Amino acid sequence: MNEQKNRSRHLVDPEIISVLDLFPTSDLTGATLMESRENQAKMIPQMDVTQLFPVTWEERAVPSYFGGPDIRIEIIKPRELKYDKMPLYYSIHGGGMVMGSTVGDRSANAALAAQHGFCCVSVDYRLAPEHIQPSQLHDCYSGLKWCIEHAEELGIDIQKVAVGGSSAGAGLAAGLALYIRDQKEFDIHHLRLRSPMLDDRTSISSDHPYAGEFVWTSRSNYFGWKSVLGHEPGQEGTSEYYVPARAKSLAGLPPTYISIGSIDLFIDEAILFAKQLAFDGVLVELHVYPGYHHLAPAFPNAHYSQEGAKSSEYALLKALELV
Numbered sequence: 001m002n003e004q005k006n007r008s009r010h011l012v013d014p015e016i017i018s019v020l021d022l023f024p025t026s027d028l029t030g031a032t033l034m035e036s037r038e039n040q041a042k043m044i045p046q047m048d049v050t051q052l053f054p055v056t057w058e059e060r061a062v063p064s065y066f067g068g069p070d071i072r073i074e075i076i077k078p079r080e081l082k083y084d085k086m087p088l089y090y091s092i093h094g095g096g097m098v099m100g101s102t103v104g105d106r107s108a109n110a111a112l113a114a115q116h117g118f119c120c121v122s123v124d125y126r127l128a129p130e131h132i133q134p135s136q137l138h139d140c141y142s143g144l145k146w147c148i149e150h151a152e153e154l155g156i157d158i159q160k161v162a163v164g165g166s167s168a169g170a171g172l173a174a175g176l177a178l179y180i181r182d183q184k185e186f187d188i189h190h191l192r193l194r195s196p197m198l199d200d201r202t203s204i205s206s207d208h209p210y211a212g213e214f215v216w217t218s219r220s221n222y223f224g225w226k227s228v229l230g231h232e233p234g235q236e237g238t239s240e241y242y243v244p245a246r247a248k249s250l251a252g253l254p255p256t257y258i259s260i261g262s263i264d265l266f267i268d269e270a271i272l273f274a275k276q277l278a279f280d281g282v283l284v285e286l287h288v289y290p291g292y293h294h295l296a297p298a299f300p301n302a303h304y305s306q307e308g309a310k311s312s313e314y315a316l317l318k319a320l321e322l323v
Contacts, residue, residue, distance in 0.1 A: 013291030082117030085157035094167030096224035164192030190319035199245035212265030261292025
């Protein structure tokens with residue numbers, strides 16, 4: 001990796017290049033995990049969204065449907081309702097399966113609730129390596145199933161349900177969507193995947209010549225996948241619910257929105273997933289943003305960040321028949 005340093009720096013969009021010097025890239029390992037979790041928590045401090053947006057916020061502990069521990073969820077609703085029954089947006093946070101929390105999605109969920117009348121629920125799933133799959137799948141499914149079963153209490157419309165996430169959260173969202181499709185207990189109507197972590201095999205393939213140099217590297221990806229799977233990445237027989245790119249068919253998934261940066265490590269797997277969705281008859285929208293790396297969301301005012309926010313918002317509203 002050293003001899004290839006800065007191999008893709010000339011491709012980085014100038015609007016989002018500054019973060020690379022502020023937060024130099026380092027590979028995530030077992031030895032650095034706890035420090036990385038602490039640093040991330042400091043970067044994304046707790047916020048009271050009720051002071052920033054006209055919304056309510058509460059947390060609940062809901063039961064696991066698989067005999068596991070209770071699952072913490074956050075519920076954000078608009079103070080002034082736009083609908084008799086609110087559409088539901090269920091978000092799954094990123095962090096490579098090994099870091100992160102619901103705090104990272106809190107502001108975006110509050111904005112969605114305030115602007116478009118959504119009930120936004122985020123799930124605090126268990127992290128690897130302390131907990132391996134199917135812990136994450138079970139937690140994410142249980143949180144959403146609880147919402148569906150308590151639709152009247154929450155005031156939500158179970159015919160307008162979207163699931164989304166970024167990075168590892170997007171991978172978990174895709175796996176969750178496959179599981180929901182096969183369980184046939186309820187339906188979801190839109191899937192939003194931003195910079196999705198979909199394929200464990202990316203972590204053991206040869207380095208991409210221009211993607212994955214910055215922020216989330218191949219070695220960090222290897223650590224994340226090995227941590228959550230509990231074994232070496234790339235093994236045969238790994239469940240598609242844990243690794244969505246392993247799915248033989250994506251038929252039956254809801255309309256799906258995918259966005260990815262051109263120098264993000266996940267560029268190839270995102271494009272291949274979109275191709276498979278189209279092949280299997282699923283409505284898919286794919287955006288590849290030039291020169292964008294994995295930390296592009298840190299620049300919400302950058303041109304393509306704004307373009308992505310508009311397009312993903314429209315895709316969500318259209319899929320739920322709200323426009």
